[in-house]
Amino acid sequence: xxxxxxxxxxxxxxxxxxxxxxxxxxxxxxxxxxxxxxxxxxxxxxxxxxxxxxxxxxxxxxxxxxxxxxxxxxxxxxxxxxxxxxxxxxxxxxxxxxxxxxxxxxxxxxxxxxxxxxxxxxxxxxxxxxxxxxxxxxxxxxxxxxxxxxxxxxxxxxxxxxxxxxxxxxxxxxxxxxxxxxxxxxxxxxxxxxxxxxxxxxxxxxxxxxxxxxxxxxxxxxxxxxxxxxxxxxxxxxxxxxxxxxxxxxxxxxxxxxxxxxxxxxxxxxxxxxxxxxxxxxxxxxxxxxxxxxxxxxxxxxxxxxxxxxxxxxxxxxxxxxxxxxxxxxxxxxxxxxxxxxxxxxxxxxxxxxxxxxxxxxxxxxxxxxxxxxxxxxxxxxxxxxxxxxxxxxxxxxxxxxxxxxxxxxxxxxxxxxxxxxxxxxxxxxxxxxxxxxxxxxxxxxxxxxxxxxxxxxxxxxxxxxxxxxxxxxxxxxxxxxxxxxxxxxxxxxxxxxxxxxxxxxxxxxxxxxxxxxxxxxxxxxxxxxxxxx
Amino acid sequence: xxxxxxxxxxxxxxxxxxxxxxxxxxxxxxxxxxxxxxxxxxxxxxxxxxxxxxxxxxxxxxxxxxxxxxxxxxxxxxxxxxxxxxxxxxxxxxxxxxxxxxxxxxxxxxxxxxxxxxxxxxxxxxxxxxxxxxxxxxxxxxxxxxxxxxxxxxxxxxxxxxxxxxxxxxxxxxxxxxxxxxxxxxxxxxxxxxxxxxxxxxxxxxxxxxxxxxxxxxxxxxxxxxxxxxxxxxxxxxxxxxxxxxxxxxxxxxxxxxxxxxxxxxxxxxxxxxxxxxxxxxxxxxxxxxxxxxxxxxxxxxxxxxxxxxxxxxx
Numbered sequence: 001x002x003x004x005x006x007x008x009x010x011x012x013x014x015x016x017x018x019x020x021x022x023x024x025x026x027x028x029x030x031x032x033x034x035x036x037x038x039x040x041x042x043x044x045x046x047x048x049x050x051x052x053x054x055x056x057x058x059x060x061x062x063x064x065x066x067x068x069x070x071x072x073x074x075x076x077x078x079x080x081x082x083x084x085x086x087x088x089x090x091x092x093x094x095x096x097x098x099x100x101x102x103x104x105x106x107x108x109x110x111x112x113x114x115x116x117x118x119x120x121x122x123x124x125x126x127x128x129x130x131x132x133x134x135x136x137x138x139x140x141x142x143x144x145x146x147x148x149x150x151x152x153x154x155x156x157x158x159x160x161x162x163x164x165x166x167x168x169x170x171x172x173x174x175x176x177x178x179x180x181x182x183x184x185x186x187x188x189x190x191x192x193x194x195x196x197x198x199x200x201x202x203x204x205x206x207x208x209x210x211x212x213x214x215x216x217x218x219x220x221x222x223x224x225x226x227x228x229x230x231x232x233x234x235x236x237x238x239x240x241x242x243x244x245x246x247x248x249x250x251x252x253x254x255x256x257x258x259x260x261x262x263x264x265x266x267x268x269x270x271x272x273x274x275x276x277x278x279x280x281x282x283x284x285x286x287x288x289x290x291x292x293x294x295x296x297x298x299x300x301x302x303x304x305x306x307x308x309x310x311x312x313x314x315x316x317x318x319x320x321x322x323x324x325x326x327x328x329x330x331x332x333x334x335x336x337x338x339x340x341x342x343x344x345x346x347x348x349x350x351x352x353x354x355x356x357x358x359x360x361x362x363x364x365x366x367x368x369x370x371x372x373x374x375x376x377x378x379x380x381x382x383x384x385x386x387x388x389x390x391x392x393x394x395x396x397x398x399x400x401x402x403x404x405x406x407x408x409x410x411x412x413x414x415x416x417x418x419x420x421x422x423x424x425x426x427x428x429x430x431x432x433x434x435x436x437x438x439x440x441x442x443x444x445x446x447x448x449x450x451x452x453x454x455x456x457x458x459x460x461x462x463x464x465x466x467x468x469x470x471x472x473x474x475x476x477x478x479x480x481x482x483x484x485x486x487x488x489x490x491x492x493x494x495x496x497x498x499x500x501x502x503x504x505x506x507x508x509x510x511x512x513x514x515x516x517x518x519x520x521x522x523x524x525x526x527x528x529x530x531x532x533x534x
Numbered sequence: 535x536x537x538x539x540x541x542x543x544x545x546x547x548x549x550x551x552x553x554x555x556x557x558x559x560x561x562x563x564x565x566x567x568x569x570x571x572x573x574x575x576x577x578x579x580x581x582x583x584x585x586x587x588x589x590x591x592x593x594x595x596x597x598x599x600x601x602x603x604x605x606x607x608x609x610x611x612x613x614x615x616x617x618x619x620x621x622x623x624x625x626x627x628x629x630x631x632x633x634x635x636x637x638x639x640x641x642x643x644x645x646x647x648x649x650x651x652x653x654x655x656x657x658x659x660x661x662x663x664x665x666x667x668x669x670x671x672x673x674x675x676x677x678x679x680x681x682x683x684x685x686x687x688x689x690x691x692x693x694x695x696x697x698x699x700x701x702x703x704x705x706x707x708x709x710x711x712x713x714x715x716x717x718x719x720x721x722x723x724x725x726x727x728x729x730x731x732x733x734x735x736x737x738x739x740x741x742x743x744x745x746x747x748x749x750x751x752x753x754x755x756x757x758x759x760x761x762x763x764x765x766x767x768x769x770x771x772x773x774x775x776x777x778x779x780x781x782x783x784x785x786x787x788x789x790x791x792x793x794x795x796x797x798x799x800x801x802x803x804x805x806x807x808x809x810x811x812x813x814x815x816x817x818x819x820x821x822x823x824x825x826x827x828x829x830x831x832x833x834x835x836x837x838x839x840x841x842x843x844x845x846x847x848x849x
Contacts, residue, residue, distance in 0.1 A: 050752060052748065052751055052752065075756070076756070079754050079755070079756050080754065081754070082751065082752055082753065082754040083752065083753035083754030083755075084754060087752075088749075088752040090745060090748070090749060090752075092745055095744060095745040095746060096745045096746055096748075096749045097746055097749065098746040098749075098750070098764050098768070099746075099768070099842070099843070099844060100767050100768055100841060100842055100843060101764075102843075109750075109753060109755075109763075110753045110754070113753060113754050113755055113759070114754055145843040145844070147843070147844045158749065161749070161753060162752075
């Protein structure tokens with residue numbers, strides 16, 4: 001017996017085809033994962049089931065829930081289905097909750113809006129589901145507001161809202177993408193438990209094949225709005241038919257070969273670095289409070305070395321990055337590049353700043369949309385005393401663009417003409433153009449699709465061979481750090497708890513925190529390596 | 535919440551103290567001695583000195599400042615140089631016109647702006663939205679004195695529903711008083727309503743794009759329920775800010791409308807006092823307006839906290 005059956009679903013928005021002939025089914029108690037890269041239509045498939053589509057959407061085909069065709073229902077009837085028969089969990093827990101309402105009110109709203117039970121019982125039910133998702137009453141009373149909770153706790157509230165009326169079907173759209181690995185593992189465990197307990201069907205949308213392989217009974221692979229392959233998880237991994245599935249799998253576990261680093265010779269030295277933040281006073285006459293975000297951190301980065309920095313959100317890795325860039329002063333210790341301090345007096349030391357460049361995470365937000373590429377990538381020239389002009393400038397632009405696999409002719413284009421992966425190449429070109437001694441990659445591949453990520457990682461390896469790059473690679477993604485770094489630092493609560501050669505740390509972690517991080521990170525099934533290479 | 539309120543209250547008191555000092559100094563710096571101005575060009579020096587003593591102008595600046603502030607705290611604003619009547623009385627009479635007028639106009643403007651803004655936001659890009667936005671464009675563009683004269687032409691002269699000007703007083707009952715303030719209140723309210731409606735619409739449109747609005751829809755709320763239950767309260771913060779600013783403007787800035795309708799309000803009082811160098815009246819009215827503005831900001835701050843729990847926990 002099937003719970004959800006999607007037959008020949010097609011969707012167009014304003015005349016643009018988004019989904020083409022999508023079919024899939026879910027049985028009660030079954031977890032079906034829809035996977036694919038951005039633009040594959042996986043989220044739109046979920047929103048089609050919810051009938052929460054943009055205004056100009058045109059849908060055809062059938063979406064049957066327990067035999068009822070959802071596409072034939074009018075909006076009022078559909079409102080009765082949402083939340084009651086289908087629950088939904090979203091990607092971004094930080095913004096998925098209304099900031100001005102208590103968590104109790106928001107969970108109860110699901111129950112009350114469907115008039116499922118009177119208010120006192122609804123309150124009891126809300127308390128029960130919050131307990132069930134791991135938010136016990138003593139720490140998380142119904143009167144808590146979302147801003148008082150962490151990301152993982154908020155995602156638990158969103159899940160509680162979605163399951164409050166025990167829906168038959170739960171849709172989870174990238175439910176753990178915005179969370180740290182250890183939190184991700186807990187949320188995935190919670191979802192699996194709920195499916196078993198309530199015999200729900202779970203439609204899980206995710207781009208992460210490693211998560212899929214752990215969770216799903218069946219997998220649906222989508223590309224450009226079409227289903228390219230589907231099957232039970234273990235069969236599908238063992239016997240990938242479609243080239244796109246194989247490409248996705250290979251790209252997810254993509255490994256690069258770095259050239260051997262030269263003999264150790266210090267470039268960046270961080271000694272007992274301390275970074276404090278002021279926190280608001282608790283009372284008018286209370287002393288000023290401080291939060292120590294970086295606690296006496298020391299490490300050395302050698303010339304030609306590729307160093308990784310891993311840790312969960314709030315561990316202080318971004319703060320440390322800003323201090324290394326000389327953007328903020330230290331409260332203790334020192335940071336030296338080439339023997340000179342990065343922060344001199346009250347301002348960044350320009351002599352040192354021109355030896356460093358940074359590549360940020362978001363390829364869409366880190367460029368001024370009104371400038372052309374030549375102006376964007378020559379921005380670091382303002383750090384130089386005598387920036388190149390005329391033909392020398394043209395040549396520098398051409399070289400930088402060629403180095404990252406783009407065309408010198410791209411210099412005359414605007415940033416919106418490029419895809420996310422190309423923009424990240426441009427960001428790397430911008431960093432390379434003044435031939436810095438050190439590049440900081442701050443989550444530089446985290447926002448990219450796996451296939452694009454694989455290409456950027458290859459590009460990094462190529463650049464290491466061509467230019468002997470030295471970089472600090474900051475990321476929460478352990479599998480990426482493992483392949484593009486020689487040595488790795490593990491940071492927790494402002495301290496470096498473990499450091500060592502990357503392979504050694506990953507294969508035999510000593511610190512319990514490193515062990516828990518590595519244990520929590522989902523891994524691709526290894527049996528399928530054969531299938532992938534076949 | 536209590537700590538937040540106390541902090542806001544403390545900041546209110548400090549602002550008032552600073553404002554009183556600034557007002558006093560600025561007015562002291564202004565050239566012209568009130569006593570010689572009142573007695574004219576040919577006055578004898580000893581007559582001027584006598585008047586200065588009578589007006590309390592012969593003591594040191596510090597003493598005068600302290601006397602002014604302590605007087606105000608006891609409700610004594612001093613005596614007008616020109617009219618020789620207590621300033622507090624003059625202000626009280628005018629305040630009974632200006633304050634109700636400002637509140638009346640603000641109520642009208644809110645009553646017009648909220649539905650218009652919500653309506654436009656709910657029908658973004660459709661005919662209703664375009665119509666409302668066009669109307670608000672007009673409302674912002676038309677000067678309120680011209681609009682006031684049109685109101686007089688239509689409703690006072692042609693239809694004779696309202697008087698063309700003047701204030702009936704509150705002695706004949708609330709309704710009579712309100713009736714005579716209706717046209718000025720409308721003239722004041724419409725441009726404010728136009729601005730407020732635009733702010734309401736754009737604040738709501740921002741909120742409509744938020745993730746939690748989609749979450750609410752996924753729970754089974756209709757579009758309308760989502761807008762009312764989750765959208766409105768989140769959109770209120772920018773709207774409250776504008777309402778606070780508008781109240782301050784309406785209280786003090788109604789001078790042109792007061793002229794058009796011959797209303798004995800605070801705006802006209804300040805204008806007359808400045809022309810006759812009646813510094814004590816100017817000082818007191820300006821101080822009163824500052825007090826009103828700061829108090830309104832304090833109330834707006836409290837309203838923010840009532841609307842947004844994130845501000846309550848911030849200390």
